[in-house]
Every structure is written in C-alpha cells, then in structure tokens.
Amino acid sequence: MNKHLKNTLTYINACFKRVSNGNDLIVVDIQPAYEKDLTFDIGDFIDYLDTYSGNVLYLYVGESLGFDDNIPEWLMEKAEEHFDYDEKRLESFYNKINRFEYFDKGYAFFRDLMDEGYSDDVIPVVQEMLEQDVTDVRYLDFDLLKSKNLIDEELLEQLEAENLTIFIPDLIDIVRGWGNTTIVGGGQHECLAEVVLLLDIIGESYTFNHRFIY
Numbered sequence: 001m002n003k004h005l006k007n008t009l010t011y012i013n014a015c016f017k018r019v020s021n022g023n024d025l026i027v028v029d030i031q032p033a034y035e036k037d038l039t040f041d042i043g044d045f046i047d048y049l050d051t052y053s054g055n056v057l058y059l060y061v062g063e064s065l066g067f068d069d070n071i072p073e074w075l076m077e078k079a080e081e082h083f084d085y086d087e088k089r090l091e092s093f094y095n096k097i098n099r100f101e102y103f104d105k106g107y108a109f110f111r112d113l114m115d116e117g118y119s120d121d122v123i124p125v126v127q128e129m130l131e132q133d134v135t136d137v138r139y140l141d142f143d144l145l146k147s148k149n150l151i152d153e154e155l156l157e158q159l160e161a162e163n164l165t166i167f168i169p170d171l172i173d174i175v176r177g178w179g180n181t182t183i184v185g186g187g188q189h190e191c192l193a194e195v196v197l198l199l200d201i202i203g204e205s206y207t208f209n210h211r212f213i214y
Helices: 002-014 030-037 044-051 071-082 086-097 110-113 118-134 144-148 153-160 170-177 189-199
Strands: 026-027 057-058 100-105 179-186 208-214
Touching: 026 189, 030 057, 030 100, 030 110, 044 071, 044 086, 057 170, 071 086, 100 170, 110 118, 110 189, 144 153, 170 189, 179 189, 189 208
Parallel strands: 026 057, 026 179, 057 100, 179 208
Antiparallel strands: none
C-alpha cells in the first residue's frame, strides 16, 4: 500500500471513531441500488427511521449513475413487509418519511484525490477553491495555492497537470447547517467518506451510528 493511500484510510477510519449522539440525521446511499451491499437488516433500519425524532436529510445517488431509485416508495415497500401491513403504523411511517428532505447528491466529486490517497489534502484544496470562488480545481490560481504551502509538491504538480479531478458539488449548500448530526449509510470508504469530507470542509460536526454503516 502506498503512503498516500495509507493516509486516506487513516483519515477516514479516524473519522468513524466518533460515536452517535447527534440530534438530526443524514442518511447516505441506503437505497435500492445498493441494497445487496447493506450489512444490516433493512427492517431494523425501518424501525430506526420510524422512531427517529429529529430532522432527516436523505442523500442518494440518482441520475449521475443512471439510477432512478424512488426512495420514499422503496422505504414504504420495506415498511409494509416489516410492519406486516399494519395500516396504522404504515400511515404514521408514511407521514414521517414525507417530511424527510431528499437530495440526489451526485458522485465522485472528491474521489480522484481519495483514491490516490490524498484524503487529508481534500480539505485544504477545497477550502482554497471556496476562497478563490471556483468550483472546478482546474481554475485555481495554483501560484497562490503554492505560496500558502497547503499541500505537498507532488499533489500540486498533479493538479496543475489536470491529472486529478475535484469539484465542489451542489451538495455543499444542502449540508450547510446540518451540524450536530448523526450519519448512517455507506459505502464507508467511498460515498459516505465523501460526505464526511464535505462536512469537515465547512466545519459541521457529526457522529455515526455504526449499526447502520456499511
């Protein structure tokens, strides 16, 4: 394993040591397209949502990967089975999930750096992009970035050569204000890790319910 990839895993694993105590909830990619990858019982997840008292932001991958998952419809299908078609419980659950905020978060906005082992460099790079008011790393003032000594020379050269892609997703405006939040979902070192990095970039606090991390 190269040193940069080892740094990525160290950073992500350190984030996941936080224990759940957040008031609100962010769900990441618990959806039909990834149902086969779930490591927990979907009925237990339905119970968790059914009893959750805070606000819920439900993030998923849609058109960016060609998925047309209807999340509320899928949740209701799972609830029907789990609640044994109890109409009173289903009506309550239906009303609850229709109060959730759903958002197609997109995909792979930081993955180039993550996959190359530069997860700990995503934060300074994206914060510099925000400061320079650019959404695509190709339009950064690299001389200014270099003068601040925020990242190592090797990564700077790769960014300047446009070997690595990184962009600021619309999701950043959605997750602003979602501090003191519990996060569930997956994949732990992939899409979920991207959301975690985004929260770190804008300084939002979060913890995890590891029971529903895959």
